Amino acid sequence: MARKFNPFRATLGATPPVLVGRSDVLEDFALALDEGPGSHERVTLITGARGIGKTVLLNAFENAATERTWWVISETATPGFVNRIRDTAYRRMVGHLREHRQRLSSVTLGGYSLNWENAESHRPDTTLRDVLTEFLDLQRQLDANLRQDPVGLLITLDELHYSVRDEVRDFGATIQHLVREDAEIAVAMAGIPGAIRPLLASNDAQNPVTFLRRANRVELGAVQDVEVELGLVGPVEDIGGRWASDALAVAVSACGGYPFMIQLVGQWSLRFSDGDVVYREAADRGVAKAQRKLGQLVHEPALEDLSDVDRTYLAAMARDDGPSRTAEVATRLGVTAQYANQYRRRLIEAEMIRSVAQGYVEFELPYMRDYLRGHIVNEAFDAVLGEEEQPRIPGL
Ligand SMILES: Nc1ncnc2c1ncn2[C@@H]1O[C@H](COP(=O)(O)OP(=O)(O)OP(=O)(O)O)[C@@H](O)[C@H]1O
Ligand SMILES: [Mg+2]
Structure with missing residues (x-):
């Protein structure tokens, strides 16, 4: 065995040598690209715990699109992502137009305000929707001209988070519009459930992320x-x-x-x-x-993202070998069930634990119990509660 080369990729976001357990999702998505506008899976929302494989699945989606000679724009949903997508689409559109200028100039480009000589810059108020509409129309004409299969655009958006909800709404409105117009476009988004749930739950009429609610939902879990x-x-x-x-x-x-x-x-x-x-x-x-x-x-x-109290709740759970009874956890913490319930809810939202049965909770991430037993339990839990002391919650 070649000792130096190690094929495994133990790095977040790094495509593994063998991607296992995701062939169904991948096939559905690829099929949607082939089937044409209107396929539900063309707008897909992937959710799942950290390290479950969301980013590498997005990468696999991108490969499926690239194999079909589609355009791919890959972004992370940090502030400014809508403009970054707009700029990338614009820059590549221009490059593409230049490459095919000769061919395109022979077809009718009626109705375009695009200035061919000044294609380098666009007006600052140009929206993502303007750019994508132009881009897709031009591509459609090129496809017709070359008599080739429609070439579409896949946009992937990783680390989707409710903190950028305004941009998600704008982005969604644009995509929904293009989808209604039967554009050759697909969007795949991914994030941890806790960051996405507030987006889906929003009932504010001013903030309708219906786009996300309608998306094809892929909930990634453990593989067999x-x-x-x-x-x-x-x-x-x-x-x-x-x-x-x-x-x-x-x-x-x-x-x-x-x-x-x-x-x-x-x-x-x-x-x-x-x-x-x-x-x-x-x-x-x-x-x-x-x-x-x-x-x-x-x-x-x-764990660093959590408050001391939340960590203490987890440490109390780690004393069990399997799912913890919430009433028992409350007793261990010396608080009322209602009180403990608040932490339970917060920890569920933070994707640290999940309800497994009425009155029981379990850790979301594998080996969290072992980790807590080895680190937090001794250092934090015992220190906070003390061996002989009356149990108390820090900060209360
Ligand atoms: N289906 C899979 N088969 C084999 N290895 C995988 C699979 N999915 C992910 N991995 C591996 O697991 C690790 C984590 O994957 P990835 O970065 O995609 O997770 P993630 O869900 O995006 O995590 P985060 O929420 O932290 O961004 C990587 O090392 C990747 O190679
Ligand atoms: Mg990721």
């Missing part, structure tokens, strides 16, 4: 163990190696269906092996290291 296995085996075989069967079993089960863990476990198990075969010992060490890495990369930042 058989898929995890494919994700671990394929890349190792590709570099001429293999997993010993007991090592593979350990690795698969450690991933718990969580895509980020496939990459972490794969990467570290390989690093700890020194022959062509990944043996049990390397897998055990790889798993332990992967869990620590997951703590640093996912758990720690997620």
Whole structure:
């Protein structure tokens, strides 16, 4: 096995060597590109926990579009994204027009106000809608002229967040308009549920993000163990190696269906092996290291965003080996059930926990319990509650 090359990609946003468990979603989206305007999946909204694979799925959507010779604009929904999309569309449209100027000049471009000589700059009040409308019309004429399949535009928008709700509304209005006009356009957006829920829930008539509500919803979750296995085996075989069967079993089960863990476990198990075969010992060490890495990369930042009180709630939950009874958590914290309920709600919104049954909650992210037991429980929880002290919530 080529020792230096490690095929796994344990980095957020990095396309994995084998993308597992997403073929249905990918196929639906690709089909929608082929079927033409009006396909529901052409406007898709992906939600899911951190590290579940939203960004890499957007990348796969982009590849599907590129394979069809579509245009792709890839943006992150930070402030100013609408103008950035407008500018990118404009710049590329102009480049495209120049390339095909000769051909296009032979067809009728009636109705265009575009100044061919000054195509470098556009008026500051030009909207995204103006630019996309022009762009799509010109592309349509070019397609007709060349007698080729319609070339569309895919816009991907990652890290969608309610803090940019005004821009999302403008963007949505533009896209909805173009979709109504049967334009060759597709949009795929992604974000964590907590950042998107407020957008979907908004009842404000002035802020109707109906565009998002109507979108095709893809809720990404864990992948099946058989898929995890494919994700671990394929890349190792590709570099001429293999997993010993007991090592593979350990690795698969450690991933718990969580895509980020496939990459972490794969990467570290390989690093700890020194022959062509990944043996049990390397897998055990790889798993332990992967869990620590997951703590640093996912758990720690997620916990940092929370208040002390919220962390204490999680620490109280971590004392259970499985789902926690909310009444029991309240008792551990020494507060009333109603009081604890407020934290529970906040933590659900923050994607840290989920309700699993009436009166029970469970951690959203894999290995959060272990992480809390190893770090927060001892340092924060015991320090806050004290062994002998009357339990109290800090800051209250
Ligand atoms: N389907 C998959 N198969 C194999 N590996 C995957 C899959 N999806 C994601 N990964 C791997 O998991 C890691 C996280 O993926 P990604 O960055 O797409 O997550 P995300 O949902 O966008 O996370 P965040 O919310 O933090 O942006 C990457 O290392 C990626 O290679
Ligand atoms: Mg991402």
